[in-house]
Amino acid sequence: MAIQEHSATEKPSRGSLLHDPWVRGLFYQVVVVGLVVALGWEIISNTMANLARQNIASGFDFLDYTAGFGIIQALVHYTETSSYGRALYVGFLNTVLVAAIGVLFATILGFIAGVARLSSNWIIAKLAYLYVEILRNIPLLLQIFFWYFAVLRSVPSPRNSVTFLESIFINNRGIYTPRAIFQEGGTLIGAAFLIGIVGSIVLHMWARKRQEETGQPFPSVLSALGLIIGLPVIAFFVTGMPVTVEYPVLRGFNFVGGLKLTPEFVALVLALSIYTASFIAEIVRAGILAVSHGQTEAANALGLRPRPTLRLVVIPQAMRVIIPPLTSQYLNLTKNSSLAVAIAYPDLVSVGGTVLNQTGQAIEVVGVWMLIYLSLSLTTSAFMNWYNQRMALVER
Amino acid sequence: MAATDFHFVRDEMAPVLPPPAATGGLVGWVRNNLFSSLTNTILTLIGVIILRLLFEPLVKFAFINAMWTGENREACLGHHGACWPYITDYFSQFIYGRYPISERWRVDIVFAVFALGLVPLLVPSAPFKRANVIFMLIVFPVGSFFLLTGGFGMEIVETSNWGGLLVTLVIAVTGIAASLPIGIVLALGRRSKMPVVRLVSVIFIEFWRGVPLVTVLFMSSVMLPLFLPEGVNFDKLLRALIGVTLFASAYMAEVVRGGLQAIPKGQYEGAMALGLRYWQMMGLIIMPQALKLVIPGIVNTFIGLFKDTTLVLIIGLFDLLGQIQSSYTDPTWATPTQSHTGYLFAAATYWAFCFSMSRYSIFMERRLHTGHKR
Numbered sequence: 001m002a003i004q005e006h007s008a009t010e011k012p013s014r015g016s017l018l019h020d021p022w023v024r025g026l027f028y029q030v031v032v033v034g035l036v037v038a039l040g041w042e043i044i045s046n047t048m049a050n051l052a053r054q055n056i057a058s059g060f061d062f063l064d065y066t067a068g069f070g071i072i073q074a075l076v077h078y079t080e081t082s083s084y085g086r087a088l089y090v091g092f093l094n095t096v097l098v099a100a101i102g103v104l105f106a107t108i109l110g111f112i113a114g115v116a117r118l119s120s121n122w123i124i125a126k127l128a129y130l131y132v133e134i135l136r137n138i139p140l141l142l143q144i145f146f147w148y149f150a151v152l153r154s155v156p157s158p159r160n161s162v163t164f165l166e167s168i169f170i171n172n173r174g175i176y177t178p179r180a181i182f183q184e185g186g187t188l189i190g191a192a193f194l195i196g197i198v199g200s201i202v203l204h205m206w207a208r209k210r211q212e213e214t215g216q217p218f219p220s221v222l223s224a225l226g227l228i229i230g231l232p233v234i235a236f237f238v239t240g241m242p243v244t245v246e247y248p249v250l251r252g253f254n255f256v257g258g259l260k261l262t263p264e265f266v267a268l269v270l271a272l273s274i275y276t277a278s279f280i281a282e283i284v285r286a287g288i289l290a291v292s293h294g295q296t297e298a299a300n301a302l303g304l305r306p307r308p309t310l311r312l313v314v315i316p317q318a319m320r321v322i323i324p325p326l327t328s329q330y331l332n333l334t335k336n337s338s339l340a341v342a343i344a345y346p347d348l349v350s351v352g353g354t355v356l357n358q359t360g361q362a363i364e365v366v367g368v369w370m371l372i373y374l375s376l377s378l379t380t381s382a383f384m385n386w387y388n389q390r391m392a393l394v395e396r
Numbered sequence: 397m398a399a400t401d402f403h404f405v406r407d408e409m410a411p412v413l414p415p416p417a418a419t420g421g422l423v424g425w426v427r428n429n430l431f432s433s434l435t436n437t438i439l440t441l442i443g444v445i446i447l448r449l450l451f452e453p454l455v456k457f458a459f460i461n462a463m464w465t466g467e468n469r470e471a472c473l474g475h476h477g478a479c480w481p482y483i484t485d486y487f488s489q490f491i492y493g494r495y496p497i498s499e500r501w502r503v504d505i506v507f508a509v510f511a512l513g514l515v516p517l518l519v520p521s522a523p524f525k526r527a528n529v530i531f532m533l534i535v536f537p538v539g540s541f542f543l544l545t546g547g548f549g550m551e552i553v554e555t556s557n558w559g560g561l562l563v564t565l566v567i568a569v570t571g572i573a574a575s576l577p578i579g580i581v582l583a584l585g586r587r588s589k590m591p592v593v594r595l596v597s598v599i600f601i602e603f604w605r606g607v608p609l610v611t612v613l614f615m616s617s618v619m620l621p622l623f624l625p626e627g628v629n630f631d632k633l634l635r636a637l638i639g640v641t642l643f644a645s646a647y648m649a650e651v652v653r654g655g656l657q658a659i660p661k662g663q664y665e666g667a668m669a670l671g672l673r674y675w676q677m678m679g680l681i682i683m684p685q686a687l688k689l690v691i692p693g694i695v696n697t698f699i700g701l702f703k704d705t706t707l708v709l710i711i712g713l714f715d716l717l718g719q720i721q722s723s724y725t726d727p728t729w730a731t732p733t734q735s736h737t738g739y740l741f742a743a744a745t746y747w748a749f750c751f752s753m754s755r756y757s758i759f760m761e762r763r764l765h766t767g768h769k770r
Contacts, residue, residue, distance in 0.1 A: 122430055
């Protein structure tokens with residue numbers, strides 16, 4: 001017979017090595033590796049030569065040297081005599097702080113605006129539309145400048161502060177609010193708060209299990225509220241009210257005491273959260289619209305009232321669409337917080353820039369930045385992949 | 397008979413009932429959309445209050461209390477509104493920066509050719525697309541490079557004298573034009589079957605997408621000079637352009653990858669069955685379809701890049717925002733409302749650019765959504 005029989009394992013003959021896809025693939029990959037290595041070698045050798053010429057020692061020894069510059073906002077103890085490494089750590093904490101508070105406000109504002117865009121009330125819907133379309137089309141840096149230079153820097157001096165309720169003072173040095181100072185026994189209140197949170201989680205799990213088994217509902221939300229608020233309040237009175245409130249007082253040219261929010265911090269949080277919220281609003285709107293109307297109708301046909309329909313049918317399905325882009329907006333917000341350098345809020349990039357100028361250790365400082373931001377991004381995308389897998393539709 | 401007495405004949409007209417509550421017309425619309433229930437009414441009132449709180453000061457500032465003419469700060473002092481003569485006075489600086497006044501016609505020509513070349517490219521029904529693309533991607537960049545920098549008998553203008561909208565547009569347009577081919581190559585690399593190529597592409601894309609643009613710009617301005625051999629030096633604008641291009645190409649690669657994934661497998665198989673080689677298949681069958689699909693995505697990347705160009709002021713370039721920011725140091729126009737006026741002008745300009753682009757992207761999205769999606 002003329003028909004040749006090929007066994008499954010035998011490779012078909014290609015005639016020449018030149019036409020074998022495996023060989024060609026190998027060749028191209030070797031070429032790519034060669035190019036990458038050559039480029040890397042070129043960069044490294046140039047850099048070594050340049051560093052040697054400029055007398056810059058490479059390595060991370062400079063992290064232990066005295067920084068010698070002050071930082072206007074530090075969450076941990078920091079003085080001018082602290083080391084560069086400590087300064088970078090302070091900057092990192094400030095980045096985390098501004099990102100965390102920004103994410104919180106952006107989420108609240110974004111969800112309100114996103115739901116408002118779908119409101120049946122014409123004015124509310126249009127208002128939300130205006131908000132989204134105006135704010136997301138204006139560069140973030142411009143918004144930061146606006147809040148910082150045009151708003152917070154042009155308020156009166158401390159002597160003529162804008163005052164609310166005789167306790168909150170706004171002036172060009174910052175925003176001063178009363179601060180609660182915990183004395184002895186104050187930790188007990190914090191502990192009670194934590195116990196309240198843990199207790200309500202346990203309670204919720206128990207209530208859910210019981211409802212699945214017996215069908216009896218339990219008001220877990222209300223009791224959780226009671227636990228989280230009630231326990232600390234009880235602890236507050238039991239320990240004999242160990243909290244005093246410190247009010248800011250005008251002394252000389254400035255305020256003393258109380259909690260001081262720097263204008264840089266407030267401007268950055270305002271701009272970041274308002275800008276990011278306009279994107280979150282669109283995500284929320286798209287997510288809610290992605291739940292088909294049939295779902296609502298089916299829930300209504302089953303006799304669910306509007307609130308349970310929203311809570312049990314629409315929101316869980318909308319969240320599946322909302323969460324992945326929402327996480328990437330959180331990540332964007334964190335990365336955008338690096339614009340702090342433009343108004344000298346001491347975040348990681350801003351502090352790192354000062355360190356870079358003082359020491360000339362460009363590669364090391366940029367390396368630290370890249371490492372921290374990259375690990376934040378990669379952690380977030382890892383979370384996103386995990387969430388997507390967990391939430392993926394289980395099809396029949 | 398009693399049984400037959402139940403008949404009823406109306407001998408007078410029934411009283412005229414009041415008309416039903418309006419469901420159409422203006423009244424009905426207002427009733428349905430603003431006051432349909434108690435909560436709705438409250439919401440309407442809240443909305444009106446917010447609108448008033450936001451827009452009354454804005455309108456007052458920009459129009460009613462604004463000063464429209466004047467020579468210097470004296471005109472605007474004492475007014476609680478915008479100081480528009482400051483903008484008129486500085487307008488040419490906001491557009492050209494410190495570009496020599498006698499040479500500004502060169503910038504004008506570049507702007508005009510750019511607009512003339514771009515419009516037929518954006519209108520889907522305009523002819524000569526291919527020639528137009530080649531013109532815009534090869535002839536125009538080379539021509540405007542020589543026109544803007546000088547040479548050939550024209551005065552040489554250092555890029556440190558460029559500024560304002562010119563720098564903003566140069567960075568945004570170069571960034572997007574250069575990142576498109578790099579992005580396409582990276583996207584193909586990421587979908588390649590060769591593990592090394594795929595790994596290199598993934599690392600490149602994820603690295604640039606994972607770090608903020610500010611650090612990329614710092615990197616290109618302080619680290620790039622270290623990477624280059626002795627004697628080779630790039631000017632500041634070029635360094636920023638390299639940073640922006642690398643950054644944008646990673647985002648572009650993800651957009652293009654989205655397009656590639658949307659092309660059904662049958663297209664690849666069909667191309668292979670016709671005996672096309674890899675690059676023929678990509679160039680003739682896959683890319684034309686994929687790129688068309690992702691036009692909205694490309695426009696959105698461009699909008700993001702356009703807004704991000706403001707960041708170059710951090711490394712000391714004067715784009716539109718940087719130019720406005722630096723004009724505040726001029727005592728001629730120093731008034732309490734100067735910065736507000738400048739930011740309002742900047743916001744309006746950026747908004748006009750970005751909003752029109754996002755409208756275009758929505759328009760293309762609708763146009764491309766022709767219903768044969770799978």
